[in-house]
Amino acid sequence: MKKEKIAYAWKDRKRIFGLPLSFTRYMLSEDRLFLSKGFLNVTDDEILLYRVRDISTSRNLFQRLLGVGTVTILSSDKTCPPLVMKNIKDPVAVKELLHKSVEEMKLRVYLSILRWDIVPFSISMLIHKKGSMEVNSPFTPLPL
Numbered sequence: 001m002k003k004e005k006i007a008y009a010w011k012d013r014k015r016i017f018g019l020p021l022s023f024t025r026y027m028l029s030e031d032r033l034f035l036s037k038g039f040l041n042v043t044d045d046e047i048l049l050y051r052v053r054d055i056s057t058s059r060n061l062f063q064r065l066l067g068v069g070t071v072t073i074l075s076s077d078k079t080c081p082p083l084v085m086k087n088i089k090d091p092v093a094v095k096e097l098l099h100k101s102v103e104e105m106k107l108r109v110y111l112s113i114l115r116w117d118i119v120p121f122s123i124s125m126l127i128h129k130k131g132s133m134e135v136n137s138p139f140t141p142l143p144l
Contacts, residue, residue, distance in 0.1 A: 015087040018066035026085050049105035051075045055098050057091045071095055
């Protein structure tokens with residue numbers, strides 16, 4: 001089985017004194033946020049972006065001096081509802097990137113659900129031409 005390469009929009013590590021010296025890694029793809037912890041025993045977790053409920057940032061004085069901060073993500077994910085990304089570089093920019101990615105993913109999921117909810121209603125709104133009906137398959141996706 002060939003391993004599929006994931007394109008990441010953003011990657012960072014937890015930083016110690018502003019340097020990426022830890023084994024905690026954060027990665028953001030088009031549809032998921034990944035968390036990987038550990039060196040010998042590696043634990044991987046992911047959050048689907050459409051499950052994210054809230055994003056916040058915090059920076060204490062020491063973090064501000066080092067140019068790092070904490071981004072907290074609240075989600076409806078069962079494995080890690082509050083994901084705390086500590087000591088990451090430029091937390092405000094990361095929060096904005098996450099916000100845009102989350103909103104885009106939620107819109108995509110909403111439109112795909114809406115698209116399939118409309119299909120049964122579109123069958124009832126058939127086009128009548130000279131007493132005959134033209135029907136597309138109910139499983140044909142509607143154009144967006």
